[in-house]
Amino acid sequence: MISPLADPRAQAVLNRLHSQDARQLGSMILRYLPRMLLSPFRRHSGIDVSSTAEKTFLRDKLVALDADKGHLAYTFCRALDARQAIEVGTSFGVSTIYLAAALRDNTVAGGGERRVVGTEIEPSKAKAARANLAEAGLAAFAEIREGDALQTLQRIDGPVDFLLIDTWIPLALPALQLLKPHLRPGAIVMCDNVRQFARAYRDYTDFVRDPANGFRSMLWPKQGGVELSVRSDAPM
Numbered sequence: 001m002i003s004p005l006a007d008p009r010a011q012a013v014l015n016r017l018h019s020q021d022a023r024q025l026g027s028m029i030l031r032y033l034p035r036m037l038l039s040p041f042r043r044h045s046g047i048d049v050s051s052t053a054e055k056t057f058l059r060d061k062l063v064a065l066d067a068d069k070g071h072l073a074y075t076f077c078r079a080l081d082a083r084q085a086i087e088v089g090t091s092f093g094v095s096t097i098y099l100a101a102a103l104r105d106n107t108v109a110g111g112g113e114r115r116v117v118g119t120e121i122e123p124s125k126a127k128a129a130r131a132n133l134a135e136a137g138l139a140a141f142a143e144i145r146e147g148d149a150l151q152t153l154q155r156i157d158g159p160v161d162f163l164l165i166d167t168w169i170p171l172a173l174p175a176l177q178l179l180k181p182h183l184r185p186g187a188i189v190m191c192d193n194v195r196q197f198a199r200a201y202r203d204y205t206d207f208v209r210d211p212a213n214g215f216r217s218m219l220w221p222k223q224g225g226v227e228l229s230v231r232s233d234a235p236m
Contacts, residue, residue, distance in 0.1 A: 004071055004078075005101050010136040014067070017094045017132065021062040031057065059124060062092045065166055065192060066223050070098035073164055076188050077102035082161035083114050086182075088149050088175045089167030090118035093129030093142075099164065100138040107141070116142045117156070119149045149175050159184040165191040173204045180214070180231075187231040189215070195225020 003011055065073070077085055077099060083106070085099045096118045103114035120126040126146040133139045145152035149171060160182045165172050172191055183189070189208070194201040208217040208229040217229040 003067075004074055005098070007101055007137075010097055010101050010138060013132055013136040014070070014094065014097055017062060017064060017092060017097075018067055021064040021094070024061050028061065028063070055122070059122060062094060064091060064094035065098070065164075068223060069190075069192065069226060070095055072220075072226070073162070073190060074098045074102045076190070077162050078105060080161045080186070080188065081106055081110055083112060084156075084158055084160050085116040085162040085164070086153065086156070086160050086179060087116060087118040087164045087166070088153070088171065088179075089165065090120035090129050090144055091122075091125050091166075093118070093132040093144070095164055095166060096129060096133060096142055096144070097136050097138060099162070100133060100136075100141040104138060104141045114141060117145065117153070118142060119145045119147070119152045121146070121148055150178060153178060156182045158182075159187075161187050163187065163189045165189065166193075169197060169200045169204075172201065173207055176204070176207070183231040185231055185233065189227075189229040189231070191227040191229070193224040194227040195219060195221055198225075201227075 005011055073095065082103060085103060087096055087099060090096055096116060099116040103116055107114045118129065120129060123146055126144050129144050130139065133142050149167065153175070156179065160179060161184060163179055163183065165175060167175065176189065191204060194205055205227060207213050208215045208227060214231060214233040215229040216232045217227060220226040220228055
């Protein structure tokens, strides 16, 4: 796989984390696939990751953005000449590395302060994400906020060029609605796994696919599906 990052240091960290994520896939499938198959008509597939048991199980799980999607996010941020990206659901910082690398490269090309703001509710994951960003040489281009995203993202300074939503499904639409006033015209919102969990994401996709809500949206159908939405009107 050819990476657009062209950064051996960051790529080495990503390779390690993607390999770790792949090793965890089996335990994720064994835990969640039976529930999904046994409850096909439940809105959230019978899975409540907010429970204590699920939080404990997921504490060391990366549940990372696929490499192809990371490359896509990097490319979008470069094409937008993004100055600020927001990430809802940082986990161990895999997607954060892709975004921070793009903003760093935009800084080299165009100057000015650039950063990605990520948020993670699990303290151990937030700590690991900061360490991984430092190992990748990208700590200066990222800020990881710890806590509930609807609280940590209350304060956003300046317009947002790119928003990545890869989090607990019921949080997706409230997070978008919270951040919508900060999205500049032409900003891109990328939401992961909307095809794989189409029923659970129905409220979110109904919202972004209605032009009256200020977005133009499409489904990128690969690897669980990514909803790509462009902010089409000026922030209110």
